[in-house]
Amino acid sequence: MSTASNGQGTGAGALLAILRDGRARTRGELAELTGLSRSTVSQRLDGLIAGSWVVAAEDSISSGGRPAAVFAFNERARVVLAADLGATRARLAVLDLGKTVLAERAAELHVDQGPERTLEWVATAFRELLDGAGHDLDQVCGVGVGLPGPVEHASGRPVNPPIMPGWDGFDVPGWLGARLGAPVLADNDVNIMALGEHWAAGPEIDHLIFIKIGTGIGCGIISGGRLHRGAQGAAGDVGHIRVPASEAPCRCGNLGCLEAVAGGASMAAQLRAAGVAANGSRDVVALMRAGDLRATRLVRQAGREVGAVMASIVNFFNPSLIVIGGDVAEAGEQVLAGVRETIYSRSLPLATQHLGIRSSRLGDRAGVVGAAVMVIDHVLAPDAVDQAFGHH
Amino acid sequence: MSTASNGQGTGAGALLAILRDGRARTRGELAELTGLSRSTVSQRLDGLIAGSWVVAAEDSISSGGRPAAVFAFNERARVVLAADLGATRARLAVLDLGKTVLAERAAELHVDQGPERTLEWVATAFRELLDGAGHDLDQVCGVGVGLPGPVEHASGRPVNPPIMPGWDGFDVPGWLGARLGAPVLADNDVNIMALGEHWAAGPEIDHLIFIKIGTGIGCGIISGGRLHRGAQGAAGDVGHIRVPASEAPCRCGNLGCLEAVAGGASMAAQLRAAGVAANGSRDVVALMRAGDLRATRLVRQAGREVGAVMASIVNFFNPSLIVIGGDVAEAGEQVLAGVRETIYSRSLPLATQHLGIRSSRLGDRAGVVGAAVMVIDHVLAPDAVDQAFGHH
CATH class of the missing domain: 3.30.420.40 (ATPase, nucleotide binding domain)
Incomplete structure (x- = not known):
């Protein structure tokens, strides 16, 4: 809520918020969009140009008369x-x-x-x-x-x-x-990956779940365009949700956690127990890519286990997009197939009819x-x- | 974002937003809290008083000098x-x-x-x-x-x-x-109950889940103080989450839904199958109150089944408060005990250490x-x- 209407800067933030979509606009358009007077718009634009946040140009496609000046956000300002x-x-x-x-x-x-x-x-x-x-x-x-x-x-x-x-x-x-x-801001790595994937997915996606399947399993949650961190900042800790019919020991001390059956560390351990050299999630994916059937089966099954947990969460949360990232997600279609198979068969039709499930767009850069x-x-x-x- | 700084009304909303907490404040306090000039504060207060949204009084506990005028939100305005x-x-x-x-x-x-x-x-x-x-x-x-x-x-x-x-x-x-x-606003009944219980719980509760256990089972979700409705407005549809090890037929056509084992309609059907006259969730609760052990056992078990589903959701969502309402919740401690037992044994300590689980404060008025x-x-x-x- 911007309340400092006596402050010299009021309105500058609103102008930047509009221009950040990348489109250039005239003073008149900005006045109309903000409700600010044209003189206030001009004053604020002067300040923003002086700070190099906004650049002015001439609108060459203006029809007739002299071209109107247009103003655009300067992505190179800082x-x-x-x-x-x-x-x-x-x-x-x-x-x-x-x-x-x-x-x-x-x-x-x-x-x-x-x-x-x-x-x-x-x-x-x-x-x-x-x-x-x-x-x-x-x-x-x-x-x-x-x-x-x-x-x-x-x-x-x-x-x-x-x-x-x-x-x-x-x-x-x-x-x-x-x-x-x-100024420095810090947050959990899965939360910031969710922010990155949400940005990459576009502003029309309001409710997104990003699942990272690596050594462990966790997720980042976007509700109404904003990161949902939860009461203790512990939201998204899906790796320790209990999977039915599993008694696999988890590093957390409990039995049957999702991570203990579908995490990269657990898959590598299962391969080692079968006599295959695998040190972590990256090795599991490499083996799968090399055509190892045991690794392929494990990855596919891991996708199903993650999907079974997410099926419940889809009914609860009704996201519009689920994005899968992390080392194991590099296995691509094998993981996605397992996740999709289970979510689409177990979640409610209303919650899945427009639900997208895809792998990370940003990969390592999320x-x-x-x-x-x-x-x-x-x-x-x-x-x-x-x-x-x-x-x- | 309040951007209409040329508008006559700018600031009135900010003043009301502050005064709605019920405390009376002086012009000076309001100027400081909003960043508005004292003259703008006075102007806006005049308008709000004329509309009867705000009432003026004299602060009797003002120390020394003449008492300062204070202004308070008028809850009886409309x-x-x-x-x-x-x-x-x-x-x-x-x-x-x-x-x-x-x-x-x-x-x-x-x-x-x-x-x-x-x-x-x-x-x-x-x-x-x-x-x-x-x-x-x-x-x-x-x-x-x-x-x-x-x-x-x-x-x-x-x-x-x-x-x-x-x-x-x-x-x-x-x-x-x-x-x-x-103006008329409409929403799903469980969503508005969640809004009511969130208001009753107080503004310090940011993340709340309201579960209604009646004929069916559904929940309303508050994330960051706001209702989370989900992509198709279908969030909170937990009644059809699959419960492990159950093949009970559900009215939705699937097998093993939470509602089919823990909803009031299902409990009444189970009692009828055992030769007990029970028509719906209210009868189940009445039987339990009358000391019927089968009804008591069913209600307690229903609490556990709801708790098992919510345990996963607690790990995912990390709420600060879970409120249980609906007809079956009238069974009180028997339901709560089952829910608590399962959530506390299955969710992560970080997510449950400050988690409150209680029955509805507003009851039928939620x-x-x-x-x-x-x-x-x-x-x-x-x-x-x-x-x-x-x-x-």
């Missing part, structure tokens, strides 16, 4: 830094405000070495990436970080993350913000794109823009 | 009409803007007689109720209707409702609005209170208020 940290791998990227990746780097990085060493590496790598892309820290409007564990989003601090020793309660935004001089979405939506929120321009 | 229609029963109420029930009526009403006859009765009953409470139609700011089937919320039209012959696509808001002269919440939030949305005052 850059965003994004980091997607897994247990042992990291992907870093510099993106513009249109979520185009300008530079990126993937590297081995073990989060179990603790927050300072990990984030020191991240900060250094960000500076090198920026340098290489011809940008500097002054142009960074925000930093987004995905972490492989539960994160209290408001503070950006990890909460008892099981595979991140030393990170519990660590002030990730404070530490990294001090080194990079920009995390960094999602981290950028999180940061850009925060920085360009109408209230935040009005306030920034009001305090000029 | 009234709301609310109707909760079930398959064979209706509850109607007149409420003030603080959701206090001023007058109400419960009656037998069969929706299968079609929309015109049903709504004609509703319109007449509303006029009588208003009369009896000493109000007239001019004071009605909106009408909320809950219907026992899927409703497209944006249009208020039922969508293929299975137990409402003749209602498919019927323009409920248009028909009723023409007779009552006020629907009419929720319908009022829906209408009041719509009418008093800051943008709607700004617009109304801008067009004075």
Whole structure:
């Protein structure tokens, strides 16, 4: 709710919110769309142009008379830094405000070495990436970080993350913000992947579920266009939902969890028990691609198990799109077939008639794109823009 | 997003949004909270007082000097009409803007007689109720209707409702609005009950699931303080989630649905099969209260079956509160015990450590209170208020 109608900046945020769809518009169109007076529109546009957020051009297809000036959002106005940290791998990227990746780097990085060493590496790598892309820290409007564990989003601090020793309660935004001089937001890695896939799917998708099938299994949830994090930020923890008729032991200590029958670690263990060398989810997918029938059968069955759990969730949540990502999803059609088969046979027709089920569009980049979405939506929120321009 | 800063009304909505918490405030406090100038605050307050939305008083506990004027939301400014229609029963109420029930009526009403006859009765009953409470139609700011089937919320039209012959696509808001002269909103009955229970639980509850266990089983979902309706408005249809190890035939044509093992109609059928006279969910509860052990066992087991389905949903959704309502919930502790037992043993500790599971606070009134919440939030949305005052 934008209430600062006495503030100098009121309306700037609304103008940017409209122009962010990529279409250029005239002053008159903007006045009509916002309800602002033409003089206020002009004033705000001047401020936005001075800050390089908006660029002016002449509309060449204007019919008759002199061409009207049109105004467009400048996706190159600033850059965003994004980091997607897994247990042992990291992907870093510099993106513009249109979520185009300008530079990126993937590297081995073990989060179990603790927050300072990990984030020191991240900060250094960000500076090198920026340098290489011809940008500097002054142009960074925000930093987004995905972490492989539960994160209290408001503070950006990890909460008892099981595979991140030393990170519990660590002030990730404070530490990294001090080194990079920009606001930092952190969230769980599956949540930011869901944000990325939601952006890639387009704004007409209101309710989306992103499932990551890797070593473990988790999901990110979009309700009404917004990330649903749940009461303790624990929403999406589907890996430990009990699967009927299974007593497989899970790393969590319980029996019959979805992860224990359909996760990459469990599939690799089952292959090892059958005498096949497989170390993790990536090996399972590689074996399948090489034509190993046991691996293929396991992956297909894993898809069915995930589908059985999701069938209930589809009845409950009625999403318009389910996106499947993570290492095991690289197995492509075999996983999808199992998931689709089970969901379409078990969910209600009303909930599945327009339901899309497909694999990730962004693949390995879902995390960094999602981290950028999180940061850009925060920085360009109408209230935040009005306030920034009001305090000029 | 309130963008009409040239409009005459801008700020009125923000002032009302603040005052709706029930606390009285001075002009200075309101200026500080909204960022509006003191002169704009005074102007807007004058308009709100003229419309009787706000009342002025003197703050008697002001220390020293002359007492400052304070302003408070007037919950008696208007009234709301609310109707909760079930398959064979209706509850109607007149409420003030603080959701206090001023007058109400419960009656037998069969929706299968079609929309015109049903709504004609509703319109007449509303006029009588208003009369009896000493109000007239001019004071009605909106009408909320809950219907026992899927409703497209944006249009208020039922969508293929299975137990409402003749209602498919019927323009409920248009028909009723023409007779009552006020805006009408319609939604599914379980959704409006969830809105009512969410209001009763308080604003600190962001993520709530309301489960109605009656003849059938369904739920209403609050995510981030807002109703989650899902892609086809079909969210919450948990009654047809497949229960493991059951082959009980369901009225939907499938086998092993939750409703077919734990719904009131199914329990009554099981009792009849055992030679006990039971016609529906209310009879099951009455038998249980009379000490019938078969009924007690069925109800407890129904609680466990509902709990088993909800355990997965708790991992997925991470609600802070689960509220159980509907006829079978009147069985109280027996149902709750079964639900709690299963959820706490099967969901993840992080998702259950602060999870509340309790029965409905509003009981039979959940629907009419929720319908009022829906209408009041719509009418008093800051943008709607700004617009109304801008067009004075």
